[in-house]
Amino acid sequence: MASWKGVVITVAKELWKGNEAIAEAAVRAGCKCFFGYPITPQNEIPEYMSMRLPQVGGVFVQSESELAAINMVYGAAASGVRAMTSSSSPGVSLKQEGISAMCSGELPGVVVNMMRGGPGLGTIQPSQCDYFQATRGGGNGDYRTIVLAPCDIQEAVDMTQEAFDLADLYRTPVVILGDGMIGQMMEPIEWHDIPKRELPPKDWTASGRKGRAHSNFVTSLRIDAQDCEDFNRALEAKYKTIAEKETRWAEKDAEGCDILLVAYGTPSRIALSAVEELEVKGIKAGLFRPQTVWPFPSARLAQLAAQPGLKAILVVEMSLGQMLEDVQLAVQGAKPVRFYGRVGGMVPSVEEIAEEAEKILQEVR
Amino acid sequence: MDALPSWLTAHRLTALVGHSGTGKTEVAVNMVFALAAAGVKTALADLDVVNPYFRSRERRDRFEQMGIRFVASSQAMVDADVPALPAELNTLLQDESLRSILDIGGDSGARVLSRFRHQIAGQDHQMLFVLNARRPQVATAEAAEWNIRRIGQIMGLPIDGIVNNTHLCGETTTADILLGASLAEEVSRRTGIPVVCHTAARALAGSLPELAAPIFPIDIYMKKPWER
Structure with missing residues (x-):
């Protein structure tokens, strides 16, 4: 992937491939870090990010595994940076532990799954066989993730941009659940501003004291059972708010x-x-x-x-x-x-x- | 039946290259159908090792019906993303009784062809750059020229012609095609590479004004599952 002088040109109505459009939408939403490992049919996302993120002062890392990628997202998110990863079905399975940990650490992040046929390695052709994994939680614990399901490239672009706001607003991972077709097909899109949300300040990040008397600590470990129950109740209340406000x-x-x-x-x-x-x-x-x-x-x-x-x-x-x-x-x-x-x-x-x-x-x- | 335009018949081998997603496969499929319908012994090679979906091999039955010889990468495993090339490709490159269209993957997909550049160079051939002015990565003359030079370098063969294939899938209007025509002509002025044709879906072809290069009316074969 390369472009002339490294500039991404914008014209009125443009023809984009789904994966590239999602990657560009993430950049426009302020995503500064991408971590991922290649797998069809989502390879154009990391490929595009490897070209694009350095242009905007961002970081692209092709991690050694999907597990590493999601934990890099955890780390970047804990420092307050907008971060994402993407993969396809078998690769997303490997990220489940990290997604559970992000929910527990109340960390924002965007995870794209361009689903392919399974189970196991399955096929590279499109599928929706990871619905249970995405909506029930493939990892451990009583957690939920917001799961956005676009049906075309325009919606994928709009949802990707909004996903970063939703993630920051609720301090939770947001999943973009696309079937492989969404990633691979070409469609005309328009770039437009998504509705702005009032986002809380990121005063919880582990990014230096900044004059505070205490250090922030991001963790998914709550040894005390009462603490852990209280935290689960807080998550429950958060998920109730999300269900009330974000159902579409x-x-x-x-x-x-x-x-x-x-x-x-x-x-x-x-x-x-x-x-x-x-x-x-x-x-x-x-x-x-x-x-x-x-x-x-x-x-x-x-x-x-x-x-x-x-x-x-x-x-x-x-x-x-x-x-x-x-x-x-x-x-x-x-x-x-x-x-x-x-x-x-x-x-x-x-x-x-x-x-x-x-x-x-x-x-x- | 339409008389075949000279750009389509002038060379035994035609390789279609260009930025990803500009519509090379649709152009390639229309080229072989036009040639086969005119009784020309035709072959199509799907050499895209980049793209796993929306491949010409999805139309394999139709090619067989029309007597078009078809070879594809990873032939035995049509759904595998294995960048393997079929040995049969050599037949297309060497058999001088066949008029062959080579559909090459976007961008770095051109690397596939560089391995065959000596064989192609020794044959009567043309390299056509498929341009879509609605693809943002090639939407300016500078960007398109950069792309042409880069693909030429990767392949080790120069580009001989430009195909204006500007479209927005089902939303294409004649204005899009004309926008592409002016971009293609500007790229042509900068590079000295001629515009060989402007493609237009059959329904739009009649509404276009006279352009310096001929209009190639096309049918849309690479449809999405919900498109009629």
């Missing part, structure tokens, strides 16, 4: 439909094309798309499920059914919840989804 979703014809499709990431765009195809056939179909998968938009989905006219819900994922469980928890049996998934790097087609929706409608009638 998008809808298309979700009110008044006979069948509601629920999908996130690029499958939501395939589902949207299926909804349009069904509507052409005179079938009332709608789409509900979580933009945050933790916190999951359960309340709104429950509201939609309660619509008397709604006959069924169809969850579409590139997994064997992981977000499906969050949908079932939200719907609480109010309506039949069905599932269509492709796995192992296979991508569902518009026709497959539309056919499945029609079949379900015939069955539930």
